Amino acid sequence: SAPRVQRTFAGQGRTADGVHVELLANVADPASAKAAAAAGAEGVGLFRTEFLFLGRPDEPGVDEQTRTYHAVLDAFAGRKVVVRTLDAGADKPLPFLTAEGEPNPALGVRGLRTAALHPDVLERQLEAIAAAAARSDADVWVMAPMVATPDEADRFVARCAAHGLAHAGVMIEVPAAALQARWILEEATFASLGTNDLTQYAMAADRELGALAELSTTWQPAVLRLVAAACEGAHVAERAHEDDRGAQGPRERPVGVCGEAAGDPALAPVLVGLGVTSLSMAPAALGDIAAVLATTTLERCRRLARLALGSRDAWAARQAVRAALPELD
Ligand code: PEP
Numbered sequence: 001s002a003p004r005v006q007r008t009f010a011g012q013g014r015t016a017d018g019v020h021v022e023l024l025a026n027v028a029d030p031a032s033a034k035a036a037a038a039a040g041a042e043g044v045g046l047f048r049t050e051f052l053f054l055g056r057p058d059e060p061g062v063d064e065q066t067r068t069y070h071a072v073l074d075a076f077a078g079r080k081v082v083v084r085t086l087d088a089g090a091d092k093p094l095p096f097l098t099a100e101g102e103p104n105p106a107l108g109v110r111g112l113r114t115a116a117l118h119p120d121v122l123e124r125q126l127e128a129i130a131a132a133a134a135r136s137d138a139d140v141w142v143m144a145p146m147v148a149t150p151d152e153a154d155r156f157v158a159r160c161a162a163h164g165l166a167h168a169g170v171m172i173e174v175p176a177a178a179l180q181a182r183w184i185l186e187e188a189t190f191a192s193l194g195t196n197d198l199t200q201y202a203m204a205a206d207r208e209l210g211a212l213a214e215l216s217t218t219w220q221p222a223v224l225r226l227v228a229a230a231c232e233g234a235h236v237a238e239r240a241h242e243d244d245r246g247a248q249g250p251r252e253r254p255v256g257v258c259g260e261a262a263g264d265p266a267l268a269p270v271l272v273g274l275g276v277t278s279l280s281m282a283p284a285a286l287g288d289i290a291a292v293l294a295t296t297t298l299e300r301c302r303r304l305a306r307l308a309l310g311s312r313d314a315w316a317a318r319q320a321v322r323a324a325l326p327e328l329d
Pocket residue numbers: 046048087173193194195196197198258259260
């Protein structure tokens with residue numbers, strides 16, 4: 001028989017001692033979703049829906065949205081697809097949604113905050129996501145960008161529930177949300193750490209400015225502490241409900257990472273050691289991340305996490321972890 005085509009990665013991400021770490025893809029449209037499926041991604045950890053909205057004068061209609069979302073879901077039948085609702089504003093301004101002349105757009109009305117001023121745009125998007133989900137076999141999860149408070153998270157989950165979308169979560173990319181994850185994950189059923197923005201806001205360093213690249217890295221121990229705090233908050237939220245659930249077992253509140261950090265082979269095991277259970281990245285990175293996890297036990301990931309957290313700065317954290325992972329050289 002013909003030789004099988006070699007894939008970048010296939011199967012499941014696992015540590016050396018067999019702990020499953022979901023290896024997911026970041027996608028933006030049907031074409032990138034198909035490419036991610038061909039690369040062997042277990043699912044989609046971040047579908048950036050704003051790409052359908054960018055560069056046009058007005059909002060795409062519900063039917064057009066439904067068709068595009070369905071085409072992405074179709075590439076991942078039977079698998080998980082995390083659809084992020086519109087993340088407009090700041091680096092992704094939209095003429096029909098983004099306020100002009102905000103002095104600090106990164107701190108302005110962006111992400112889920114736009115839904116307070118334009119609730120109809122979110123409603124139509126949720127309607128389209130629900131319609132696409134109803135026609136597909138994918139396991140559809142929905143999440144909101146730029147959530148800062150438990151109230152914002154609760155309101156979003158309620159809107160998703162009204163559309164029959166039961167798996168509703170939030171991105172944690174604002175430091176306050178990382179610190180309040182315990183309450184944010186009362187109603188929200190999962191969280192995904194947007195380490196690009198989380199780093200920008202923790203370090204007060206514009207992610208677009210090359211001049212600040214040394215500050216803008218998730219290797220900053222202060223950023224890793226926020227990751228750890230979010231994972232700990234999720235565990236507290238899980239345990240708080242163990243008693244009421246009894247025989248049904250503990251409530252799950254998985255925390256993933258969908259920022260660039262997830263695709264860094266030295267940082268990925270650190271994130272797993274901090275308590276992250278899925279990593280979503282550019283498909284090209286899947287093979288390298290699968291390989292490093294396959295040689296690293298969960299205990300070793302935790303040791304790497306302690307090394308990074310205990311370091312004085314980003315440079316030292318990266319040095320210490322790289323020295324403890326000689327197989328990456
Ligand atoms: C992030 O902020 O890390 C993220 C994944 O979202 P985006 O890069 O689209 O802002």
